[in-house]
Amino acid sequence: MADLSGETAAAAAHSRALQRVRVLLPLPLPDALDYRIPGGEPPPPGSFVRVPLAGRNLVGVVWERSAAGDDRTELAADRLKPIGETLPLPPLDAALRRFIDRVAAYTMASPGAVLRMAMSVPEALQPPRPRRLCAISAAGLAALAERAPATPLSATRRRVLETLRDHPPMPFAETARLAKCGAGVIRDVVACGLAEERIVPTEPAVPPIPDWRVSGVQLSADQAAAARRLVACVDSGGFRVALLDGVTGSGKTETYFAAVAAALAAGRQVLVLLPEIALGAQWLQRFRNRFGVLPAQWHSEISRSERRDTWRAVAAGRVRVVVGARSALFLPFPELGLIVADEEHDPSYKQEDGVCYQARDMAVLRASLAGFPVVLVSATPSLETVVNVSRGRYQRVSLPRRHAEAALPAIRLIDMRRERLETGRFLSPPLVAAIAGAFAAGEQALLFLNRRGYAPLTLCRACGHRFQCPNCSAWLVEHRFTRRLLCHHCGHAEAVPALCPECMTAGVLVPCGPGVERLLDEVSAHFPSARAAVMVSDTLSGPQAAAELTQAMTEQRIDVLIGTQIVAKGHHFPMLTLVGVVDADLGLVGGDLRAAERTYQLLHQVGGRAGRAERKGQVLIQTFMPEQPVMQALAAGERERFLEAEAAARRGAGLPPFGRLAALILSAIDAQAADFAAQAIARAAPQWPGVIVLGPAPAPLAILRGRHRRRFLVKADRQVNLQAVLRDWLSRVRLAGSARLQIDIDPYSFL
């Protein structure tokens, strides 16, 4: 009896398992949902299926049963909703499904929110709309051939049939155009059977495959040795991380192209992550020079239809190389065999809204789950990566010299405490003299200031009124080119008024401090005949404008380029010999734990634009804090010493990568609700060994887009499972009303 009931139970469990399937939907739900299989075989994991949910018909992905899911009290299969059709798409592969689960667990986002990043193009899930073509029918051919037909063809119809006879099947509109008639005639000809409609499925044309067999530039001995090591990583066919660490201008791109070629030769797909697409034009050109075709691109600027085609082509394995911004990491590559993260230290790899993730770190995770190598590339690697090298987890591949013996630029600090400048002027006499020197030698200069607009603050000379954003605790920034006051946090814009809105006096508004547009005035005052241009990453101008400026600079149609951090990246201008950093201290203010590191990287990077060809470059750095370790390290070119000092400071404070950090950002539409919710969270805070909770405190940006913000910072020892602690803590808190909580593991921004 006992045996029999055991058997019955097992059979029942078996049939239950057979009849139900878990489906993960691209929605912020806590888990996948159970559905019933109405009959037949269940679709394999990874299949895209249609399912009903709350009266809607959605597409989700068949997911594995999680360990926790098995203990749930299950709804009887007959009470579950049935799944619908399986879409004709390649299933998401197991490694990508595990990656999605792991990213969700790490970032504490819901798996569905992460899945949504992997299926970010809903229209790509539908098969492309079939094309309707027109072809001549047997009756049509006969009618053309007939000598004395019972019903003679009209001249127009004859023309249509002759056109169709002489061409392969073509769209109706095309037929009408060639036969010089209206579309109605074509429809009539089809209706009376002289021609026929043919429905053909269409996939967009197969994108050209990058050719890895053609060899690239002749590599130097250093480069060839580095390339061999990267290729060996690819050929070993397992997970590894290599840091390609080379000074600016050492040829890192040409070197990692060798690894890209090796992965292609092994039949694998390749993803190259680039932080900012401004770097696009020159990079794409070099890719084409090396591989004969352009790679597929993935970033916010590509069109919807391109996005759709690329997603499908990646999923089908028809695209072999994608170059993209961080979101490309979630594309459904079935045969991914290499990820390169160029400028791996770049802070824009960190996504700060929605699912907060670090794309460089998640690239390493994806590679480790799928078992292939990652190449991280930088002239100023992040402290996290350097520490991973010293712990033996990542291997370092170095390129110590600039290509073609170009010398590294000389770096000099200008102590701004000693310089006398008129009010409203920001370029010191030594910097102005150096610009004059560069012009005299027929060379170019670049001025770097990480501040968009004309002036960061506008105030009224008569009453002291300052222009503030109505939605954020931030000053409005004057933009002279567009004559507007802009909030750089929420995008609020207003016209620059003629009168002070407070005291109604005219002509009393004064700009305070410099922005790149204001430097343009100052340069023009000093050098009226110089051709100067401003380059910013404004959405107003866009990457196209940036590409045009890059071109103009390369062709020396510009003498001096004034720009924000967009100019720091990747560009190579042979005649650029002088880089002036207008305010090197800007990045050091604010309580950001990576402030010093970021300043070092940015200034080093921008300095690296100088003297990249035969002519030697110089970098002048204006600072009020010349004794700061960052400035000293920059001037002495002592990267290792700087990194050691940074590492020691962070180790002492238990900060990443020596400890764990998470930010909780609570927001609500009024201050009271924000405080109330913050107190509720604070009361539930864990008493856990090795965990320190700081806060709640008003965020530095206390109001953002009309929401009041409070922050907690959670610090933990490296051994602590921070996510588990947070999960336990937050499970004991219920947020009411408008309050929202955002969790940011490894925060980069502290605003």
Ligand code: ADP
């Ligand atoms: P990095 O990325 O290290 O700053 P790049 O890859 O941009 O350096 O190379 C700097 C410049 O030198 C580029 O214009 C590149 O085309 C050129 N270059 C690098 N290596 C070679 C080589 N072996 N032969 C010819 N040109 C090279």
Ligand code: ZN
């Ligand atoms: Zn604002």
